[in-house]
Amino acid sequence: MANERTFSILKPDATRRNITGAVNAVIEAAGLRIVGQRRIRMTREQAEKFYEVHKERPFFGELVEFMTSGPVVVQVLEGENAVAKYREVMGATNPAQAADGTIRKQFAESVGENTVHGSDSADNAKLEIAQFFTDADIAA
Ligand code: DAT
Numbered sequence: 001m002a003n004e005r006t007f008s009i010l011k012p013d014a015t016r017r018n019i020t021g022a023v024n025a026v027i028e029a030a031g032l033r034i035v036g037q038r039r040i041r042m043t044r045e046q047a048e049k050f051y052e053v054h055k056e057r058p059f060f061g062e063l064v065e066f067m068t069s070g071p072v073v074v075q076v077l078e079g080e081n082a083v084a085k086y087r088e089v090m091g092a093t094n095p096a097q098a099a100d101g102t103i104r105k106q107f108a109e110s111v112g113e114n115t116v117h118g119s120d121s122a123d124n125a126k127l128e129i130a131q132f133f134t135d136a137d138i139a140a
């Protein structure tokens with residue numbers, strides 16, 4: 001698989017605890033390059049749209065509340081197999097099930113407040129990147 005891009009979010013639990021640099025160190029140590037990065041406050045509309053696929057799930061309201069509860073850092077990551085690689089570096093959704101060395105194992109507080117988002121497919125990565133970045137915001 002050639003060079004690829006994925007979309008990442010450092011969630012409000014990461015900005016609240018001032019660990020965005022520590023998380024970025026794990027990302028970079030894994031060989032992923034941060035080619036776009038911006039710190040924003042997500043609006044309710046942005047969060048609802050971003051997680052639309054989960055809107056029927058019982059945790060949807062909680063998820064939108066959390067994602068709008070503080071600043072987030074949106075990122076474009078680039079590297080070999082970036083989508084799958086970042087999912088591996090993040091670890092399982094539930095930090096209790098995440099493998100040693102993963103971001104969620106090291107830093108996440110709960111399944112709801114799990115420090116990072118990463119795209120689950122190359123197609124979704126393109127859609128998610130386009131929701132938050134223009135080409136001018138990305139420098140590879
Ligand atoms: P992932 O973020 O690993 O792709 P997902 O797409 O299934 O996981 O869910 C999106 C987010 O929704 C997840 O990061 C945290 C929240 N979430 C998922 N399952 C949950 C649950 N059982 N209880 C509370 N929040 C949950």
Ligand code: MG
Nearest residue numbers: 117118119120
């Ligand atoms: Mg997901």
